[in-house]
Amino acid sequence: MEVRYQVIVLGGGPAGLNAAKYAANAGYEVGLIDAGTRLGGQYWRHTGREEFDQSVHHNFDQGSLLMDAVLANPRITVHSETNIWSASIINDEVVLRTNNGAFITQRLILATGAYDRSLPFPGWDIPGVMTPGAAQSLLKGHGVLVGKRIVVAGTGPFLLPVATGLSSHGASVVGLLEASSKYSWAKNLLELLRNPAKALEGIGYLLALRGRKVEMRFRQAIVAAHASADGSLESVTIANLDSEWKIRSTYKLSCDVAAVGWGFTADTAIAYSLGLALDVDASGSISVVVDENQRARQPNAAIAIYAAGELTGIGGADLALVEGAIAGLAIAGSAQDLKTLKKRRKKLLRFAQALTKVYPVASGWKSWLSEDTTICRCEEISYSDINEAREEFDASDARTIKLLTRCGMGLCQGRICGRTIADLMNSTPQERISSASRPILSPITLGEVAQEGLL
């Protein structure tokens, strides 16, 4: 199968939904391609059971109105459960090969979102240790609690809704640990007040958690996880940290789930394959470079590629919605004035930048690693394997380490450990960008390749 659309939007989260809506309203036939079974992305992941969905989301009405509008729009065709395995530019057209055939366009909007950033620590590969996003997606998408005694840890504003959701749906949140300082907020207060609604949402979570006797502990982190005889998580070691995140003292806590996350990493795989200009910020986070209309930079003038949402810098759903709207209108060449939208984007961008200052990841996490700590989960490469390659072969950059150890070359293609290796090897920005290459975007069977006539 081969389908052409005037505009193709990749990703059914807040940015992609709004981009599709605005481009369609401006008169274009839009194909919206999404990997999920239901629209909404990670942010508005839902079960389709109204009452439950309302109970796990902060503001589900906004999402459900937008999803309904997209589904009801005759100019938008939604392709769900569609995974892209290759994205390329052929004869002045973008060609996306998927499990549901090829999709072709000259106007593409990328809104591929982000996933949790993980840091390695001893035992992080034990069943029961997972990302906050995993705990959240099972709750929001299926109403399933991942465990009974849960520790939520790491850094960032996302820990709050996750802990609140788990606790209010019956799990006992036995620990809520924020590695940054309790005064971090105060130091950036003025900038943070640019988005009072978000600040209030955060306070709301803290109050709800306090009502359930869950207090956030600052400057603490899980630095080791321990398994029971059957191999599942049974307890964690928690450390009090200094300002560099080096361990000052530790205590143990028993739990069956540890949900640990350190902010987010944008999913830049498709952007990279299409040759878009990428950038790296001070925290090592890679994003797509866009102009004031959300248009990405790439050499082919016959093609217009835009990007919106987390892909252009981690900034949350409100910012993603505005960027999606701008991208949708701009790609359609709409005459509508974008001034108000751009003003709102500017305000939300400043808020997002302030948030990254509140939750920096300090380099002391490297001191939590032991020789046998797994670094690459797919290929089972330990910290000592990396150190050996470093010493014996005098390997000084991430690429050489990768070739020597196979670290980052497993099924996830470095999505989980790529950023960690770059941190461990002190990679340059350019090295970080080239490490974002994922030759195969999603796994594919030979049967699917044959069907496409590529064999």
Place this chain on the structure above:
Amino acid sequence: MINFTFEGEPISVEPGTSVAAALLSHGERITRLTRFNSTPRSIFCGIGVCFDCLVEVDGEPNQRSCITTVKEGMVVKVQHGS
């Protein structure tokens, strides 16, 4: 309800449930044993990114349980190696 088996044990779930959600809600945590060290793994990212939740579905290995929807009669097994 949709019926499937995991390691030969019958499990019934609501339509639209992912294999990972079905297993977790029935107290089954371990989805695979790793290739080299045979250590158990389970869901990690929950959204199809990490490939740690792999299971064997109807004889096909390397299926991500977190993004695979349960279908009637499915035969799901712990994956050994990758």
